[in-house]
Amino acid sequence: MESSLLAYREVIKSMIKDGYTDQNISDHLQYECGLTKGFSQTNIRRFFTQNGIGRERVHDSQLEVEVAKAAVETGPTYGRKMMTGYLASKGIRASEGRVGRVLRETNQPYHADRYRRLRNLNPVPYSAEYMGHKLHIDQNEKLVMYGVTHVLAVDGFSSNIVSHSTMPVKNNLTIYQEDYQSAVLRYRMWDQIRVDHRKEFYLTLFMQEKLADYRNNTGRQPYMQTKSTQNHIIERMWPEVAKIGLDRMVQSWNAHRIQGKGIPDQLAHGGCPKRLPADLLPEATDAADCYHQDVGSSLTRVSLFGRNPFATVEHQTAAEQEFARNYADIAELFERAIHNEPAPFQNGIKDLIGIVRRYV
Structure with a gap:
């Protein structure tokens, strides 16, 4: 044996x-x-x-320290599953039961609040046969008035967040390059893309249809457009909205355990069955040229948000450097804000406005 x-x-x-x-x-x-x-x-x-092989056990006192540190970085919304995933993404492995106990004991108000807001987050039956069957892409525009739009791409089988991007204004070329192209180059080709009926996915859907013969199962439709609320798996995945929060959420989600399914990172480890030659996925500008040639309409190449107030690049660089000296760690502003301490973030905005005014 x-x-x-x-x-x-x-x-x-x-x-x-x-x-x-x-x-x-x-x-x-x-x-x-x-x-x-x-x-x-x-x-x-x-x-x-x-x-003599065994799993290393984190001492209880050390686990309490790590959970407390992680709670500062992630905010009050992470329960035992997401917190366990976040710790695992940082190389700290402990069971969900131990992490849950620490969360309950170290911050009762946060635990009580999570318990009150607990609900069924996935009531709709859903199935995907394997990694590479369905890729769901969706956006969140809750902060669009501040120049922040998030886009996530999630594999339906593993629930792994295979790519994500943050942009000032939704843009076809950015979504194609940072979400679709990067996911396919890393994990291979999906049989079907699922999106809603928005125009910002046109380039992604165009390339998916153009490359349809390279899929594992060519009998399926290369893409489906449904109502936003029917994009099943992805609509429930927006617990944090800033870029720092999004990055941390993605790390936590991909490393956490889904009941009856497994850990997304592990389920997605082998990638999709069908590999696609990299040269068939052009850069965004070349893909947009191809779209214009085949479809006959143009896509917005650069989406602008607001107006650049600086007269020269030198003035803009000087202002950015001065702000960076005063606020070396933007993550600290985020962490204070999600713990109901908005003053540092508000002061940072006021200081930035003052700095900009001196250089324009």
């Missing part, structure tokens, strides 16, 4: 270090390594004992 697993000792140790469960390891040995026996979870645990 031991000899059948001994050859995979380093693989098993590496998977344990990366946070894989015994079931994940068993599946990997069976389907990826080709073992026909000796790969059950019971045998794997026996192998751990016989070879």
Whole structure:
């Protein structure tokens, strides 16, 4: 028994270090390594004992420190699952039960508030057959009046956030390049794209249809446009809105465990079944030229937000450098704001206005 697993000792140790469960390891040995026996979870645990292999346990006092630090960075909305995911993305691995206990004990008001707002976030039955079946792309414009639009692309099978972008104004070229192109180059080709009926996805849908023959299952429609509320998996994923918050949310989501499904990062590990030659995905400007040639209409190349008040690049650079000296860590403003301390952020805006006025 031991000899059948001994050859995979380093693989098993590496998977344990990366946070894989015994079931994940068993599946990997069976389907990826080709073992026909000796790969059950019971045998794997026996192998751990016989070879002195085990998962490192974070001490309770250290876990309390790490959870407290992470809560400052993520705000009051993260429950045990998302907090466990955020800690895992930083290399700190602990069970959801332990993390949940620390959250309950260290900040009762936040815990009580999360409990009151608890609701079913996924009431609609949903299915995707494999990684690469469906790619959902959607946007959030809650801060559009401040020049902030977020776009997320999520694989339907693994729930992994495969790409995300933040832009001042929604733009076809930016969404294509930062969300669609980057996702396909990294994870390969999806059978179907799911979006709503907005115009900013035209270039993405055009390229998806143009490359339809390179999909794993060409019998499916290359894309579907539905009502925004029917974009199923993605409409519920906007817990934070600033770029810093979005980056942290993506790390947490992709590393957290979804009941009955698994961890998105692990489920998406192998990518989509169908690989696409990189030269078939042109840069955004070239794709827009192709769109204009084939469709006959033009896309907005650059989406502007507001008016640049600076007369010269030198004045703008000087103003930005002065603000950066006064506010070296923008993340601190974000963290204070999400903990109901808006004054530092408000003061930062006032200082920025004053600095700009001196240079224009």
